Amino acid sequence: DQQVKQNSPSLSVQEGRISILNCDYTNSMFDYFLWYKKYPAEGPTFLISISSIKDKNEDGRFTVFLNKSAKHLSLHIVPSQPGDSAVYFCAATPNYGGATNKLIFGTGTLLAVQP
Amino acid sequence: GAVVSQHPSWVICKSGTSVKIECRSLDFQATTMFWYRQFPKQSLMLMATSNEGSKATYEQGVEKDKFLINHASLTLSTLTVTSAHPEDSSFYICSATVGLGNQPQHFGDGTRLSIL
Numbered sequence: 001d002q003q004v005k006q007n008s009p010s011l012s013v014q015e016g017r018i019s020i021l022n023c024d025y026t027n028s029m030f031d032y033f034l035w036y037k038k039y040p041a042e043g044p045t046f047l048i049s050i051s052s053i054k055d056k057n058e059d060g061r062f063t064v065f066l067n068k069s070a071k072h073l074s075l076h077i078v079p080s081q082p083g084d085s086a087v088y089f090c091a092a093t094p095n096y097g098g099a100t101n102k103l104i105f106g107t108g109t110l111l112a113v114q115p
Numbered sequence: 116g117a118v119v120s121q122h123p124s125w126v127i128c129k130s131g132t133s134v135k136i137e138c139r140s141l142d143f144q145a146t147t148m149f150w151y152r153q154f155p156k157q158s159l160m161l162m163a164t165s166n167e168g169s170k171a172t173y174e175q176g177v178e179k180d181k182f183l184i185n186h187a188s189l190t191l192s193t194l195t196v197t198s199a200h201p202e203d204s205s206f207y208i209c210s211a212t213v214g215l216g217n218q219p220q221h222f223g224d225g226t227r228l229s230i231l
Contacts, residue, residue, distance in 0.1 A: 004158075034219055036222075041206075041224070041225065042224045042225065043121070043208050043209075043210070043225050044208075045222070046219040046220070046221065046222075089158070089159070102149075102161060102164065103149075103159075103161065103210075103220060104161075105160075106158060107158045
């Protein structure tokens, strides 16, 4: 049962344009969401996160939006740069009374930014 | 800050041997470390959670005797794949976090394990 879903396996965007990566989740207990970027043969690199008490968090070119009622979050990258080309994973974690920060990952979206 | 080092990055070995993978937090003390496995074109699947000085908590379906985890200090956790077989070939990644609450996990660069 895939609790975190990224329905687009790949996305191609022109340099300078906006990249929008989407993520859906099914578990209403998730209350903290993260986006990671991953290059081949490397570990994921943390990008940005958002708590369920917020609906938007911004950090430079990266903005994450959370729609709790729709159980949907998205990552916006603007402007997109060729160096942003990588696999992007969204992840979620439930807060069962302060247990370990167990992350549930989506399947990833391969972003290709064309020069 | 928050650098996690994983070693080795790549290992090839014969079926039946045991392989140890190390995960170190270089500039912080990691109270909790996690071990993930990733198959090609699939998501990262959590294998186990380890806290310093205590036994690891394994996810359902992960064999404890097959994947031995030791978290002897606040900066080091090891994963030993015992009597490895070709089906154990995968990309193993560790992560570490400084404590409880909503803090991001920081990942190592992973270990590509190939069993012949």
